[in-house]
Amino acid sequence: MTNAKTDVLTIGNAIVDVLAQTDDDFLVKEKLVKGSMRLIETDEAERLYEAMGPAQLISGGCAGNTAAGVASLGGRAAFIGKVADDELGHFFRHDMSSVGISFPTAPLKEGAPTARSMILITPDSERTMNTYLGACQELTPADIDRETVEGAAITYLEGYLWDPPKAKEAFREAAAIAHAAGRKVALTLSDSFCVDRFRAEFLDLIRSRTVDILFANNHEVVALYQTGDLDTGLDALAGDAALAVVTLGAKGSLVLRGEERIHVPAPPVDEDIVDKTGAGDLFASGFLFGHARGAPLARCAELGSLTAGEVLTHIGARPQTSLHALAEQQRLLEGLAA
Amino acid sequence: MTNAKTDVLTIGNAIVDVLAQTDDDFLVKEKLVKGSMRLIETDEAERLYEAMGPAQLISGGCAGNTAAGVASLGGRAAFIGKVADDELGHFFRHDMSSVGISFPTAPLKEGAPTARSMILITPDSERTMNTYLGACQELTPADIDRETVEGAAITYLEGYLWDPPKAKEAFREAAAIAHAAGRKVALTLSDSFCVDRFRAEFLDLIRSRTVDILFANNHEVVALYQTGDLDTGLDALAGDAALAVVTLGAKGSLVLRGEERIHVPAPPVDEDIVDKTGAGDLFASGFLFGHARGAPLARCAELGSLTAGEVLTHIGARPQTSLHALAEQQRLLEGLAA
Numbered sequence: 001m002t003n004a005k006t007d008v009l010t011i012g013n014a015i016v017d018v019l020a021q022t023d024d025d026f027l028v029k030e031k032l033v034k035g036s037m038r039l040i041e042t043d044e045a046e047r048l049y050e051a052m053g054p055a056q057l058i059s060g061g062c063a064g065n066t067a068a069g070v071a072s073l074g075g076r077a078a079f080i081g082k083v084a085d086d087e088l089g090h091f092f093r094h095d096m097s098s099v100g101i102s103f104p105t106a107p108l109k110e111g112a113p114t115a116r117s118m119i120l121i122t123p124d125s126e127r128t129m130n131t132y133l134g135a136c137q138e139l140t141p142a143d144i145d146r147e148t149v150e151g152a153a154i155t156y157l158e159g160y161l162w163d164p165p166k167a168k169e170a171f172r173e174a175a176a177i178a179h180a181a182g183r184k185v186a187l188t189l190s191d192s193f194c195v196d197r198f199r200a201e202f203l204d205l206i207r208s209r210t211v212d213i214l215f216a217n218n219h220e221v222v223a224l225y226q227t228g229d230l231d232t233g234l235d236a237l238a239g240d241a242a243l244a245v246v247t248l249g250a251k252g253s254l255v256l257r258g259e260e261r262i263h264v265p266a267p268p269v270d271e272d273i274v275d276k277t278g279a280g281d282l283f284a285s286g287f288l289f290g291h292a293r294g295a296p297l298a299r300c301a302e303l304g305s306l307t308a309g310e311v312l313t314h315i316g317a318r319p320q321t322s323l324h325a326l327a328e329q330q331r332l333l334e335g336l337a338a
Numbered sequence: 339m340t341n342a343k344t345d346v347l348t349i350g351n352a353i354v355d356v357l358a359q360t361d362d363d364f365l366v367k368e369k370l371v372k373g374s375m376r377l378i379e380t381d382e383a384e385r386l387y388e389a390m391g392p393a394q395l396i397s398g399g400c401a402g403n404t405a406a407g408v409a410s411l412g413g414r415a416a417f418i419g420k421v422a423d424d425e426l427g428h429f430f431r432h433d434m435s436s437v438g439i440s441f442p443t444a445p446l447k448e449g450a451p452t453a454r455s456m457i458l459i460t461p462d463s464e465r466t467m468n469t470y471l472g473a474c475q476e477l478t479p480a481d482i483d484r485e486t487v488e489g490a491a492i493t494y495l496e497g498y499l500w501d502p503p504k505a506k507e508a509f510r511e512a513a514a515i516a517h518a519a520g521r522k523v524a525l526t527l528s529d530s531f532c533v534d535r536f537r538a539e540f541l542d543l544i545r546s547r548t549v550d551i552l553f554a555n556n557h558e559v560v561a562l563y564q565t566g567d568l569d570t571g572l573d574a575l576a577g578d579a580a581l582a583v584v585t586l587g588a589k590g591s592l593v594l595r596g597e598e599r600i601h602v603p604a605p606p607v608d609e610d611i612v613d614k615t616g617a618g619d620l621f622a623s624g625f626l627f628g629h630a631r632g633a634p635l636a637r638c639a640e641l642g643s644l645t646a647g648e649v650l651t652h653i654g655a656r657p658q659t660s661l662h663a664l665a666e667q668q669r670l671l672e673g674l675a676a
Contacts, residue, residue, distance in 0.1 A: 021658060054406070054433040054656060057395035068392070087425040087451075095392040113425075314653075316394060320359060 004183070005151030006102065007075040007292035008285075011144075011174055012063025012158035013136040013167075014081030014105075015115040016088045017277065019127075019315055020055040022120045027128055034122065037129040037191050039163060045132040048118055057088070058316035059095035060117060062158045062190060062281045065317045069285025069307050071099040072323035074333075075292065078102040078148050080174075084135040088114035095318070104145040108135040119277055121315065127277040133164055140166045141173040149174050150181040153292040154213070156284065159190035162198040175210050184291075186213035188284060192223035199224060206240050213291070214244045215284050221246055245301065247283050253304060255297045264301035269309050278317020283308040285323070293336040303332050342521070343489030344440065345413040345630035346623075349482075349512055350401025350496035351474040351505075352419030352443075353453040354426045355615065357465075357653055358393040360458045365466055372460065375467040375529050377501060383470040386456055395426070396654035397433035398455060400496045400528060400619045403655040407623025407645050409437040410661035412671075413630065416440040416486050418512075422473040426452035433656070442483040446473040457615055459653065465615040471502055478504045479511040487512050488519040491630040492551070494622065497528035500536040513548050522629075524551035526622060530561035537562060544578050551629070552582045553622050559584055583639065585621050591642060593635045602639035607647050616655020621646040623661070631674040641670050 027034055030048070040048065059068075063081060070077040079096055083089035085107040092114060096103040112134040120128045139161075149155055155178040161167040175185045187205060189195050195202060202224065205211045214237070216224065221233040237244045237256060244256040252265040286303030295303070307323050314320050327333050365372055368386070378386065397406075401419060408415040417434055421427035423445040430452060434441040450472040458466045477499075487493055493516040499505040513523045525543060527533050533540060540562065543549045552575070554562065559571040575582050576594040584592045590603040624641030633641070645661050652658050665671050 049432060050436075053436050054397065055429070056654060057429065059392065091393070091395065094387060098388075098391050318392060 004153035004292065005076065006078045006148065006153065008067065008070045008154050008156055008288045009078040009080065009148055009152035010063035010067045010156045011080040011161065011171065013061050013115055013133060013160050013164070014064060014083045014092055015061035015117050015131065015136070016092055017058050017060030017317060018049070018055045018116050018118045019058060019275070019277070020053045020118070020120060022053060022122060024122055026052070027120065027122065032120070032128050032130070034128050035126050036193055037131055038193070040130050040132055042132065045116070045118070045130070048130055052118060052120065056315065057091065058318065059092045060278070060317045061115070062160060062188065063156065064092070064096065065278045065281035066156060066284045066288070067096070067101050068099060068318040069282045069323060070289050071101050072319040073285065073289045073303070073307065073327060074324040075289040078104070078152060080105050080143060080145065080148065082108055082135045082139040082143065084108045084112060084114045086113050088116065089135070102148065104148055105143050108138050111135065112137060121275050121277070125273045125276050127275060136167070137164045138166070139164055139170050141170045144170050144173045144177065146177055149177040150183070152178070152183060154184045154186055154288055156186040156188070156288055158188050159194045159198065159202060162194065162201065172210070184212045185210065186215065186288065187211040188215040188280070189220040189224065192219040195220050195223040203240065209242060212242050214241045216244065217247045217280055218249070245287055247280055253283065253301045255301055257297065262298050262301065264298055264305060266305050267309060269312055273312045275315045276312060278311045279308045281317060282311045282319070290336070295336055299332060303327060306330060306332060342491035342630065343414065344416045344486065344491065346405065346408045346492050346494055346626045347416040347418065347486055347490035348401035348405040348494045349418040349499065349509065351399050351453055351471060351498050351502070352402060352421045352430055353399035353455050353469065353474070354430055355396050355398035355655065356387070356393045356454050356456045357396060357613070357615070358391045358456070358458060360391060360460060362460055364390070365458065365460065370458070370466050370468070372466050373464050374531055375469055376531070378468050378470055380470065383454070383456070383468070386468055390456060390458065394653065395429065396656065397430045398616070398655045399453070400498060400526065401494065402430070402434065403616045403619035404494060404622045404626070405434070405439050406437060406656040407620045407661060408627050409439050410657040411623065411627045411641070411645065411665060412662040413627040416442070416490060418443050418481060418483065418486065420446055420473045420477040420481065422446045422450060422452045424451050426454065427473070440486065442486055443481050446476050449473065450475060459613050459615070463611045463614050465613060474505070475502045476504070477502055477508050479508045482508050482511045482515065484515055487515040488521070490516070490521060492522045492524055492626055494524040494526070494626055496526050497532045497536065497540060500532070500539065510548070522550045523548065524553065524626065525549040526553040526618070527558040527562065530557040533558050533561040541578065547580060550580050552579045554582065555585045555618055556587070583625055583642070585618055591621065591639045593639055595635065600636050600639065602636055602643060604643050605647060607650055611650045613653045614650060616649045617646045619655060620649045620657070628674070633674055637670060641665060644668060644670060
């Protein structure tokens with residue numbers, strides 16, 4: 001795959017994170033399920049923002065975060081997603097282009113504003129997300145830039161794309177273009193509530209091999225197979241997916257390919273965990289970058305653990321130090337294709 | 339002063355900080371003076387933003403930061419400053435009101451957007467600021483809410499108010515109202531370049547006792563008196579100011595009142611210093627809160643050191659933990675007026 005112009009193209013909701021620290025009482029009062037993502041409309045977005053504490057704005061969105069991680073590793077990254085032509089949209093675009101991510105999607109000129117996710121960080125570093133999709137509702141197949149998809153070794157899509165009405169068509173269009181060009185398609189299940197909303201469709205994507213590589217965490221695996229037992233879920237997933245990568249939190253990750261199972265423990269995080277926002281997204285960055293550059297699966301998972309570890313140590317879901325330098329220190333880049 | 343409705347009213351430029359990490363080479367390339375604040379116009383703001391790396395947005399502005407620190411200490415705080423009626427203006431207002439700061443200034447309905455300062459943080463944690471004043475240019479005496487000023491034990495103004503054309507009139511109006519109501523007026527010299535721009539006027543404010551309490555750091559003191567020797571500057575300042583509070587970086591602070599000199603060492607910062615943005619502003623929060631509540635001067639300076647210390651440990655110039663809880667742990671709130 002070294003003839004690819006881009007290592008990883010990610011497609012997803014283009015979201016600015018509005019991050020605020022809060023206490024558990026606030027979640028209880030607002031009846032929010034800790035660790036989950038819920039979709040909210042304009043009125044609720046305004047009401048919740050009014051009620052929450054001082055915030056900081058950092059570009060986010062799962063797929064955007066993953067692209068930022070690939071770029072920080074030194075990879076060639078691209079992103080497709082819909083922002084509006086407003087201040088937050090410009091802010092999001094800046095944060096992509098300033099790290100060298102190609103972002104060919106035209107902004108929405110009229111209509112809803114750029115999407116934002118109000119992320120409440122509790123003292124245990126968990127994040128509870130309240131997302132107003134705004135302009136993301138308008139991502140359509142017309143936004144899928146053929147040349148970008150054809151030139152990407154891997155096209156990575158987020159399960160959250162099933163939420164906006166037209167984005168799933170864009171998803172299918174991108175997958176078809178990628179496969180026609182001999183490229184790979186990856187999917188993240190995004191979160192367990194998202195799996196509950198779209199279980200049958202996700203299973204179909206996996207079983208029909210519309211998706212070559214599946215990313216999920218342990219919660220999403222048990223949600224997908226509606227089982228209380230992770231091992232049962234993993235067995236089922238191994239049977240369904242061509243290649244599956246399952247993150248297990250502090251227990252590291254597990255790569256499933258046919259009969260093969262590769263477990264990679266998570267390295268200890270030196271610094272305190274501050275904010276779990278983006279850990280899964282950044283795991284995908286490391287894995288996908290390694291995979292696009294031909295690394296063995298275990299090395300891909302090690303790269304994922306490394307990149308996920310960095311983002312745990314600060315507020316915000318995008319790297320604040322050079323992941324390339326970190327990976328080089330750990331000698332994880334040796335022997336990778338250029 | 340316990341009959342005051344507000345402990346501290348701060349008046350200053352209402353600015354959203356656009357914070358990005360960078361390396362020293364970038365400052366050299368852009369010919370920026372490390373640690374300074376420069377004013378920039380629209381074109382330069384756009385060009386520099388284009389050139390700089392991914393950023394995060396956090397409400398800032400010296401006076402706004404100081405008010406946020408007073409509120410976090412449990413004080414009654416108010417703020418006067420001009421934002422536009424745009425996304426960043428709403429963001430700034432939210433961050434004030436959500437911590438209980440009274441903010442009576444109407445937004446600018448037409449014209450320039452909300453001010454922003456592009457703050458470049460180098461690996462040594464220094465910040466180099468590039469400020470586009472935008473809507474702040476339109477702060478006028480009409481924005482000085484008489485009732486708010488009359489009800490504040492201390493009205494604190496920033497030297498940066500001398501930059502926008504009409505704000506100095508607003509400053510004088512506020513000082514006159516405060517004194518007529520038997521309240522105190524404080525001024526921070528803001529930065530040494532600001533002192534160079536307005537030296538004669540600042541000296542006049544101090545000598546005429548338009549200002550009762552002067553805040554400065556060591557660089558600003560030597561700039562004010564155009565001396566290479568800090569002690570010479572301190573002696574001159576002690577002769578000119580009714581009460582002066584000079585911060586000395588890692589050496590702590592010095593309170594000057596007539597013949598009296600009180601030196602308070604800075605406590606060691608447990609965690610690594612991450613970002614110096616706002617340390618001076620937060621020192622003022624602690625000192626002013628203590629002073630408004632009748633604390634002895636040494637205690638005021640200790641409160642200042644404590645609050646400045648918190649903001650050094652993270653990116654952004656506003657507290658991320660409860661300063662009230664920190665001050666209580668250190669037993670710095672005992673005996674203060676309610």
